Amino acid sequence: xxxxxxxxxALIALxxxxxxxxxxxxxxxxxxxxxxxxxxxxxxxxxxxxxxSGRGPEEDGILKDIHFGYDSAEIESSERGRLDENxxxxxxxxxxxxxxxxxxxxxxxxxxxxxxxxKRAKAVKDYLVGQGIGGDRISTISYGKELPLCQDETExxxxxxxxxxxxxxxx
Amino acid sequence: xxxxxLVAWMMAMAIGAAATRADAVVTGTIVGPGSQSFPIxxxxxxxxxxxxxxxxxxTFARVLSKDLDLSGYFKLIDPRTFIENQASGxxxxxxxxxxxxxxxxxxxxxxxISVDGDKVTVEVRLFDVPGRKDVPxxxxxxxxxxxxxxxxxxxxxxxxxxxxxxxxxPFDSQIALTSTRGGRGLLKELYLWTFDRDDPMRLTNExxxxxxxxxxxxxxxxxxxxxxxxxxxxxxxxMQTRRVSRLVPGAGAVLSGAWSxxxxxxxxxxxxxxxxxxxxxxxxxxxxxxxxxxxxxxVSPVWAPDGQRFAFCSARGGSPQIYEMGIDGSGLRRVSTVxxxxxxxxxxxxxxxxxxxxxxxxxxxxxxxxxxxTGAKTVTSQGSNEDPSWAxxxxxxxxxxxxxxxHHLALADRxxxxxxxxxxxxxxxxxxxxxxxxxx
Numbered sequence: 349x350x351x352x353x354x355x356x357x358a359l360i361a362l363x364x365x366x367x368x369x370x371x372x373x374x375x376x377x378x379x380x381x382x383x384x385x386x387x388x389x390x391x392x393x394x395x396x397x398x399x400x401s402g403r404g405p406e407e408d409g410i411l412k413d414i415h416f417g418y419d420s421a422e423i424e425s426s427e428r429g430r431l432d433e434n435x436x437x438x439x440x441x442x443x444x445x446x447x448x449x450x451x452x453x454x455x456x457x458x459x460x461x462x463x464x465x466x467k468r469a470k471a472v473k474d475y476l477v478g479q480g481i482g483g484d485r486i487s488t489i490s491y492g493k494e495l496p497l498c499q500d501e502t503e504x505x506x507x508x509x510x511x512x513x514x515x516x517x518x519x
Numbered sequence: 520x521x522x523x524x525l526v527a528w529m530m531a532m533a534i535g536a537a538a539t540r541a542d543a544v545v546t547g548t549i550v551g552p553g554s555q556s557f558p559i560x561x562x563x564x565x566x567x568x569x570x571x572x573x574x575x576x577x578t579f580a581r582v583l584s585k586d587l588d589l590s591g592y593f594k595l596i597d598p599r600t601f602i603e604n605q606a607s608g609x610x611x612x613x614x615x616x617x618x619x620x621x622x623x624x625x626x627x628x629x630x631x632i633s634v635d636g637d638k639v640t641v642e643v644r645l646f647d648v649p650g651r652k653d654v655p656x657x658x659x660x661x662x663x664x665x666x667x668x669x670x671x672x673x674x675x676x677x678x679x680x681x682x683x684x685x686x687x688x689p690f691d692s693q694i695a696l697t698s699t700r701g702g703r704g705l706l707k708e709l710y711l712w713t714f715d716r717d718d719p720m721r722l723t724n725e726x727x728x729x730x731x732x733x734x735x736x737x738x739x740x741x742x743x744x745x746x747x748x749x750x751x752x753x754x755x756x757x758m759q760t761r762r763v764s765r766l767v768p769g770a771g772a773v774l775s776g777a778w779s780x781x782x783x784x785x786x787x788x789x790x791x792x793x794x795x796x797x798x799x800x801x802x803x804x805x806x807x808x809x810x811x812x813x814x815x816x817x818v819s820p821v822w823a824p825d826g827q828r829f830a831f832c833s834a835r836g837g838s839p840q841i842y843e844m845g846i847d848g849s850g851l852r853r854v855s856t857v858x859x860x861x862x863x864x865x866x867x868x869x870x871x872x873x874x875x876x877x878x879x880x881x882x883x884x885x886x887x888x889x890x891x892x893t894g895a896k897t898v899t900s901q902g903s904n905e906d907p908s909w910a911x912x913x914x915x916x917x918x919x920x921x922x923x924x925x926h927h928l929a930l931a932d933r934x935x936x937x938x939x940x941x942x943x944x945x946x947x948x949x950x951x952x953x954x955x956x957x958x959x
Contacts, residue, residue: 402703462730
């Protein structure tokens with residue numbers, strides 16, 4: 349347990365340093381603002397890293413979340429505008445690498461939703477690649493229903509959680 | 520009632536035997552778990568030396584009573600009405616059978632405990648109250664450490680169920696689960712729960728997400744999915760060394776896995792390029808065979824107890840359904856026939872039934888069906904209920920439920936007549952896996 353205490357102290361110390369650098373803000377940022385950062389400007393960290401450091405998952409970011417229908421990994425036409433904004437940003441930042449995180453709503457079991465989240469991330473990757481973005485710039489990961497944005501059992505909340513969130517790994 | 524008749528009557532209560540034997544002995548009685556057919560009194564163990572505050576004797580009675588209640592076969596006589604005190608002996612001659620009968624007890628559990636340092640010896644007996652005698656088939660002398668007292672009680676409960684129903688009880692066992700009890704938001708760790716505990720006990724400190732814990736059949740390790748190396752992979756927690764180690768090498772994400780009944784092979788759901796399929800691996804993760812190759816989601820492989828077939832969840836028919844297949848890749852067959860969203864299969868250790876989660880209304884319910892898909896019966900109704908795991912006796916299921924808010928563990932029998940909540944609190948307890956019976 350001594351080890352845990354030491355590690356926690358280190359974590360707090362790290363957070364203080366990061367906070368002094370102006371990057372530990374808990375303010376929910378608006379669309380188009382720079383990310384909250386884990387050190388490097390513009391990098392907001394994966395949803396799991398955010399959960400590890402006690403921050404909630406990020407909704408949108410520099411790149412827009414892409415939303416899906418229930419139990420679906422089909423790209424909906426309503427998401428085209430947001431996808432194309434993401435394509436534009438990736439074209440303007442040709443050295444940027446991203447990771448696409450597939451997320452699901454709470455309806456469905458843990459393992460099935462892992463499979464579904466993987467399909468959603470792949471569908472967005474395929475769209476971006478189809479628009480000429482290099483596939484080697486895009487990795488994917490599934491978090492299933494494990495890291496929801498919200499936990500209300502309402503259609504509005506479920507819809508927010510059915511998403512592919514893009515994390516910028518480096519510019 | 521003579522002991523012989525009592526035995527015949529009790530045997531008739533056995534689920535399997537009810538139809539064939541019951542009519543000869545009992546009429547008009549609903550039998551099986553949930554029937555609460557047996558009024559029973561459990562007396563705290565008498566201190567025969569060393570258990571001076573009576574705490575171990577009380578622990579034994581508390582754990583045994585809880586198991587008997589969970590089984591659904593018993594109606595426990597309220598201890599506050601007990602007529603005998605600690606001073607009376609445990610021989611049949613010293614028991615006030617008339618008094619116990621007046622309280623409605625058909626059966627009585629009494630015993631003694633002696634403690635010498637860390638060594639505890641327990642002697643427990645089951646008494647047939649109408650027959651005014653003890654039942655020699657149940658009850659015995661057993662020794663162990665102080666910490667073993669709860670397990671002694673579980674073992675006695677399991678023996679009692681074996682005597683009464685013909686099938687040994689499942690309570691001397693362990694439950695692996697994932698839980699957010701660590702207080703780190705959505706992060707989950709591996710936990711262990713036993714039927715004598717209020718709260719699960721934390722096993723890991725990985726500070727990441729975890730899912731789908733499953734026992735190695737020998738009970739020596741727990742397999743689980745963890746995001747500790749970024750992508751989801753399979754890891755094991757060794758119960759002896761308490762060490763976590765990666766199991767399946769390679770870069771592809773592994774969503775879940777299950778050890779074969781003989782522990783020599785693994786079934787895994789591996790994800791590559793967005794698509795998940797089922798693979799058969801050797802115990803160290805080497806590929807034996809790819810079993811499914813379909814663009815739709817294939818997840819949650821689980822073994823048949825004979826190790827020759829497996830069930831899994833696939834969306835290949837347009838919606839998630841339960842399928843089975845041979846481990847040689849032959850004989851694909853859809854098992855679930857009702858419901859438009861069925862996931863999380865669990866193959867009964869008896870081989871004849873399958874449990875799974877089905878979407879119903881706003882949530883999920885646990886269904887039990889025969890392996891050929893017939894006789895599908897929803898065994899839960901309150902709250903949303905997911906991820907069923909069979910007891911080693913094939914009679915009970917543990918699953919996560921939202922009745923009472925959050926996710927907690929609950930138990931039902933395979934007919935849905937017994938419903939018991941097992942854990943409480945503000946954290947989420949998910950994905951329970953019921954171990955085999957423990958070795959003594």
